[in-house]
Amino acid sequence: MALNQPDIRELKSLVDWVNTTPDVRELSIKYGDVELFVSRNERTPASAPVAPAASTVPTGAAEQSPAPAAATAESATPASAPTHGVAPKPAAAAAEDEVTITAPMVGTFYSAPNPGAPAFVEVGDRVSADSVLCILEVMKLMNNVEAKVDGVVTEILVENNEAVEFGQPLMVIKRDS
Amino acid sequence: MALNQPDIRELKSLVDWVNTTPDVRELSIKYGDVELFVSRNERTPASAPVAPAASTVPTGAAEQSPAPAAATAESATPASAPTHGVAPKPAAAAAEDEVTITAPMVGTFYSAPNPGAPAFVEVGDRVSADSVLCILEVMKLMNNVEAKVDGVVTEILVENNEAVEFGQPLMVIKRDS
Amino acid sequence: MTAKQLNSILIANRGEIALRIVRACKELGITSVLAYSEADRSSLPVKLADRAVCIGPASASKSYQDPRAIISAALAFKVDAIHPGYGFLAENADFAEMCETEGVGFVGPASSIIRNMGDKIQAKKIARRAGVPTVPGSDGAIAQHAEAVAVANEVGYPLLIKASAGGGGRGMRVVESAETLERDLAEIMSEAETAFGDPAVYLERYLTDIRHIEIQVVSDGESTVHLGERDCTAQRRNQKLVEESPSPVLDEELRVSLAEAAVALCQEVGYRNAGTVEFVFDNLERRYYFIEMNTRIQVEHPVSEMVTGIDLIKLQLEIAAGNPLPIAQDDITIRGHAIECRINAEDPAQAFAPKPGRIESFRAPGGFGVRLDTHIETGYVIPPFYDSMVGKLIVWGNDRDEAIARALRALDEMHVEGVTTTAGFQRDILDSATFRSGDFNTAFVAEFLEGETA
Amino acid sequence: MTAKQLNSILIANRGEIALRIVRACKELGITSVLAYSEADRSSLPVKLADRAVCIGPASASKSYQDPRAIISAALAFKVDAIHPGYGFLAENADFAEMCETEGVGFVGPASSIIRNMGDKIQAKKIARRAGVPTVPGSDGAIAQHAEAVAVANEVGYPLLIKASAGGGGRGMRVVESAETLERDLAEIMSEAETAFGDPAVYLERYLTDIRHIEIQVVSDGESTVHLGERDCTAQRRNQKLVEESPSPVLDEELRVSLAEAAVALCQEVGYRNAGTVEFVFDNLERRYYFIEMNTRIQVEHPVSEMVTGIDLIKLQLEIAAGNPLPIAQDDITIRGHAIECRINAEDPAQAFAPKPGRIESFRAPGGFGVRLDTHIETGYVIPPFYDSMVGKLIVWGNDRDEAIARALRALDEMHVEGVTTTAGFQRDILDSATFRSGDFNTAFVAEFLEGETA
Secondary structure: OOOOHHHHHHHHHHHHHHHHOOOOOEEEEEEOOEEEEEEOOOOOOOOOOEEEEOOOOOOOHHHOOOOOOOOOOOOOOOEOOOOOOEEEOOOOOOOOOEEEEEOOOOEEEEOOOOOOOOOOOOOOOEEOOOOEEEEEEEOOEEEEEEOOOOEEEEEEOOOOOEEEOOOOEEEEEEEOO | OOOOHHHHHHHHHHHHHHHHOOOOOEEEEEEOOEEEEEEOOOOOOOOOOEEEEOOOOOOOHHHOOOOOOOOOOOOOOOEOOOOOOEEEOOOOOOOOOEEEEEOOOOEEEEOOOOOOOOOOOOOOOEEOOOOEEEEEEEOOEEEEEEOOOOEEEEEEOOOOOEEEOOOOEEEEEEEOO | OOOOOOOEEEEOOOHHHHHHHHHHHHHHOOEEEEEEEHHHOOOHHHHHOOEEEEEEOOOHHHOOOOHHHHHHHHHHOOOOEEEOOOOOOOOOHHHHHHHHHHOOEEOOOOHHHHHHHHOHHHHHHHHHHOOOOEOOEOOOOEOOHHHHHHHHHHHOOOEEEEEEEEEOOEEEEEEOOHHHHHHHHHHHHHHHHHHHOOOOEEEEEOOOOEEEEEEEEEEEOOOEEEEEEEEEEEEEOOEEEEEEEOOOOOOHHHHHHHHHHHHHHHHHHOOEEEEEEEEEEEOOOOEEEEEEEEOOOOOOHHHHHHHHOOOHHHHHHHHHOOOOOOOOHHHOOOOOEEEEEEEEOEEHHHOOEEOOEEOOEEEOOOOOOEEEEEOOOOOOEEOOOOOOEEEEEEEEEOOHHHHHHHHHHHHHHOEEEOOOOOHHHHHHHHHOHHHHHOOOOOOHHHHHHHHHHO | OOOOOOOEEEEOOOHHHHHHHHHHHHHHOOEEEEEEEHHHOOOHHHHHOOEEEEEEOOOHHHOOOOHHHHHHHHHHOOOOEEEOOOOOOOOOHHHHHHHHHHOOEEOOOOHHHHHHHHOHHHHHHHHHHOOOOEOOEOOOOEOOHHHHHHHHHHHOOOEEEEEEEEEOOEEEEEEOOHHHHHHHHHHHHHHHHHHHOOOOEEEEEOOOOEEEEEEEEEEEOOOEEEEEEEEEEEEEOOEEEEEEEOOOOOOHHHHHHHHHHHHHHHHHHOOEEEEEEEEEEEOOOOEEEEEEEEOOOOOOHHHHHHHHOOOHHHHHHHHHOOOOOOOOHHHOOOOOEEEEEEEEOEEHHHOOEEOOEEOOEEEOOOOOOEEEEEOOOOOOEEOOOOOOEEEEEEEEEOOHHHHHHHHHHHHHHOEEEOOOOOHHHHHHHHHOHHHHHOOOOOOHHHHHHHHHHO
16 A cells, blocks of 8 residues: 555545535545545534545445446346445435445346346335346346345336436335344 | 605615615615615624604715805815715724714815815814815815814825715714713 | 727726726726726626726716716826716716816717707708608698698608697507598697697608617717617517617618618718617518617627627727727628627516515526626625616527527526526527517517417 | 437536537537536536436546446437547547447547547558648658668758657657767667667657647538637647637648648548647748647637637537538638637646635626636536546637737636636736747747746
8 A cells, every 4th residue: 555645635635525515425436556435424514434445345336347247138137247336315214224226337227137027026025135126238238236135125216118327226125124 | 755566665675785785884765755764783783774764864865965156176265065974984993982074975185275275184183063174176166074073183094185985984083072 | 009098997887888898998908997886886897897986875866877976086086088888977968068078088979969869850850961761750840731731641651640749648649541631630630739739740650560770880080880780679668678680681782771871870970989870670661760879889789799799899999099990891791690688687577577686696608609798796786776687698699590599598507596587588588489580570579478478 | 400410419528518518409409418427416517408317436437438338328318429528538439439339329430530540650641641741750660770861861850769669758869960860870779779679760850849730620521621720839738728719820821721731631531520630830940740630529629619600519410410511611711819718726836736626606707709618606516536627718809919808808807716726827828928929839838937936
């Protein structure tokens, strides 16, 4: 780990930016061999805790590497896919035991493995961490989105075949306590 | 006194304007046969007291009618002139017993009745309400500026022959208590 | 560079036109001294002028409209000339004469020209002398029935009969054709005799389907150039809302003819300043008639600046300095199309009631072909003492369609919080099929408003 | 109106150029879908676009520079084409090729043209084929001493010898005259042999007193028009600071010759898009040499828009829709003079260190001849992830003097609080006697900065 003066200055300016921007809640930066993860409490306007973190800190960015396996649009079995970011539901009403599944990339949302097939999950379904919730098509590459938590699907927020943005909430899961 | 709806609306908008403008402290309006005088406390940001006032309220504006007597540039004796506004000194340090004499009109300030003559007043001079403090030349018309209070001249804020703006502080007089 | 230049001027105005003049001074290296009232102490023009001088209280009659305050400021602060802007004292012949008497320069023509052009009857006479068509009508009041009949048949129909002593709409009648003339004339004259004790009437052609088209001129007292026309037909209650150049209805022959008429009028009086010669244009007969001349810079002058590239305020200042016109007619070409929308702090939903107040947040539109002349900014408090115009959006496009599209885009982009403005109303006007067609007359905006409420 | 029009485009960029494209779309009635990173969520372009789609986190490599994210967004949101703006993926041949493969329209030339023009040696070859002069030099690396001597004497002096395997300033020497050539050549070649194991050298005329002049072109694949030149000589560390049109040093003959060269190059490759052909201009010999072609819209494109009246972004979109050029060369005339100043959030006093942060208060300059292309507004937080340019001030004047005066006036008027910008520095540059004279070369800004600290 070797940070020189300009690096530190630049890092500081990033943290300053997060502190002055009202709508940034989390920030992760990989800078050489240093990873920085900044998370800000949503309610309290206190200063953001800054922690130099090892790569064990689960940053969304680190998980968004493209899937290594290629897949064509026709492939029935979705390719092994990148995992997704798990973030607290942004809505004010989100309970503490609810997690919102967000889109790891901009693309098209499919609720089922094939047109006409039953959906991976419906509201009320119980899911485990490795359950596939939906598929995101990114340039004809079919990416599985997994639950990553054990719980019950309480909301599905997008329609089949809908275009979704990066970070867009897709589903809400009530986590087992 | 006859105010119809549009009149009242317009008056209200004037008062609103005074309330939203930070640098207006006093406002006087003559509207038909109604005179309105609004004065705002300088320190406290409380809402301005609004008082419909009879013409006995000494508003500066009402006193600024041009002098009836004509005078040429050469006239040695200044024409009988409009009186001037008397306002508390705007500077933060102004004591309660100090009054600031301000220019009733834009023009040129003369400290003496003639070039070469001694000044009307010097700092330290005692003046009475009808003492002439200086002359303001407004388009070759020489206007006497009178003290309007009894007291002692503590400051002369402009130089002889200086151009002065409307409302510009000219002198400070410490009023007799 | 021209030979002579003013060192300093007093700007005797406020709002966007004060800022407009400050900007021209800055670019020319002329010291701008802004005369302002107490109500405008924290206004943008005051901030941006080289020097600002308070000349009186908020009331215009004691500040911007007080000749003594203005001239006294000019004398005390030793400026070379006064730029009156528009409104206030800009076309006040007495004020111009006082400037002449006091030896203060005035950015405008001689007071005698202001006086002549300010007198409608006098102005019409001068126009006729210069060979400029005026609205057909009687030369003066006619008291004899027989003479009135003869003149009426010369003027043509529809014909407006106005009782000489009448006013405010009383003693007026429109005669549609010669058939009813003698009877109508007799009735009006006897009514006038009864009501006012004077049977005399004026006769004038009654024009209904008209446009308002004006020519921008600049003269140095010797020669005159024009910068093409502005079409100001979109008006509400005789207040211009949208102005554009070129006019969508003129052909090349008419365009040249109008401009030549305006130049002839200026040459007739030896005009010296920027000015505007206003005409009504009869859509049906496609003929134009002189109505008046404005001897000052106008609100809508940027429209001509945008299509010609010529800075009219700078030209005014050059002429006031005593320089001959630095450009000839051949140097002036019209490129593309420009449209101006006046943005007022008024509420269209409340019969356009003025809405002074605090601008909580303001963001100007930007980008290609967009010019905003405004004195407002975030935090500015619009005082209730003066007119409600808070800015002018002027757009330029290669053609009228592009200019309209750009104006709509810029109106959408402009962001004013805290005060209601007419920007949305302007958008509706510009986006209407009628405006887009270019085919309308001075009744357009009133009809548009009726259509909206119907 | 043209025959074909795109219904919707994805704007794969940020900042002022994203806003610029949004504006053009609005005026054309094209739905703008703006691809943005999480850092730009509350930016002005996001607010003003018809639709905005978040495509990734702040890091450009995972958003604006990620071809997969951009193309996936274009496919998912079903746009007709992607406008890449400048920077990021705008000249990435692989990205353009992916668009071609995926069947997504790309507002730019074919990937093969981007690839060829992106390869400096290849581009030079094409230029020579089109008869466009390039900087005199060897066609490739020369390993034989005798051959090098022969070529060197053809190229002329001063001459730059560059070791083929060198780099970063190593293995370079300037030869002032033929006298020392053989010795210098022998030394460099033997040094290169020792250091890199390869004696081969490139030879090139060493130009020092040069200006940077570029021609704006637009081609539809069949025919090409040009919009005159831009002079971008005022640079700091190869970053353009001030651009203007016309160039203050070209005469009519050179102007025509440069433009014809640029058009010939476009015709040679069947170019299709707006583009810029860049030249160095040798002040001493008054000759120009092709250096590279940019196959995208450029930061400084508004300079050409201001003097021609032509909207370059609209032309790009028309061509991308498959329309032929709607204008011919005869339709294009240059009027007046335009100057652009890039405003960066940098501190000139701290070696131009970037100064991201919150804009506490912003007021745009306005009035005649002033155009501001910016995405900043009061309350905007400049993110530290991207480049530091916060806006471009473009002014137009009848001549260069008026344009400079206007630029100074507008720079003075612009009000930015909370963040340090280069506006004041730009003011100093423009106001300098050297810039005003028009007589300088690419070393001007560096010399100006030295003069200031001296």
